[in-house]
Amino acid sequence: MARLPRLTLPGYPHHVIQRGNNRQPIFRSAADYGHLLGLLYDNSRKFEVAVHSYVLMGNHFHLLVTPETDTGLPGMMQAVGRSYVRYFNDLHERSGTLWEGRYRSTLIQTDRYLLACMAYMDLNPVRAGLAAEAGDYPWSSYGHYGGLRSDRLVTPHSLYWTLGNTPFAREAAYAELVRAGVSVPQQDALTRSVLSGWALGEPDFVADLQKQTARRVQKMRGGRPINSSTKDVGKKDI
Numbered sequence: 001m002a003r004l005p006r007l008t009l010p011g012y013p014h015h016v017i018q019r020g021n022n023r024q025p026i027f028r029s030a031a032d033y034g035h036l037l038g039l040l041y042d043n044s045r046k047f048e049v050a051v052h053s054y055v056l057m058g059n060h061f062h063l064l065v066t067p068e069t070d071t072g073l074p075g076m077m078q079a080v081g082r083s084y085v086r087y088f089n090d091l092h093e094r095s096g097t098l099w100e101g102r103y104r105s106t107l108i109q110t111d112r113y114l115l116a117c118m119a120y121m122d123l124n125p126v127r128a129g130l131a132a133e134a135g136d137y138p139w140s141s142y143g144h145y146g147g148l149r150s151d152r153l154v155t156p157h158s159l160y161w162t163l164g165n166t167p168f169a170r171e172a173a174y175a176e177l178v179r180a181g182v183s184v185p186q187q188d189a190l191t192r193s194v195l196s197g198w199a200l201g202e203p204d205f206v207a208d209l210q211k212q213t214a215r216r217v218q219k220m221r222g223g224r225p226i227n228s229s230t231k232d233v234g235k236k237d238i
Helices: 030-046 072-092 110-122 167-180 184-196 203-210
Strands: 014-019 049-056 060-067 104-107
Touching: 014 072, 014 184, 030 049, 030 060, 030 072, 049 072, 049 110, 060 072, 060 110, 104 184, 110 167, 110 184
Parallel strands: none
Antiparallel strands: 014 060, 014 104, 049 060
């Protein structure tokens, strides 16, 4: 079956993940992390993509972004991916592919999932045992939102500003949100949606998205009625 094109619509937050090929490391030094952040900064501005949140892990990275155009996100990811592979291969004297394949992405409903997605990303290093707390990990946008440092790459989403009337209030509220964690159902939903490419949100949100694109935004159920011979079809795709 032909692979569906990515779902990309301007003005909506997109959760993005790019993995290393065969889960191999894509960073070997602090300089590598810094180089990718520099590429993201330059190309997010070139392609008009607001980067709200990010986390760079050893063999993959997550972004939460809002593109201003329907070509902005693909353009940014292609430019960043190609430039980083050239840099990484030249520096580490290697050749061949670095990425698992094309990046994965999906749209998420802002009011229901945006802050949860940010916390989910910031807690990735904690879940992986790389840091005791989100603020201990240097390669995420948590430091910016937690008031630990200013990050030029980050453009806060308007929803973040509703957390408080002052910078201190917003930082404290966001830190508490991350400390509270993300529920297992939310984690599962965020993971499944970005890997599958299906939009994540309530039925009305998904229905509204479908009116704006010819590409299906939600997985369709099989047309045959469920019976003893068909009830297990498709379970491996869940």
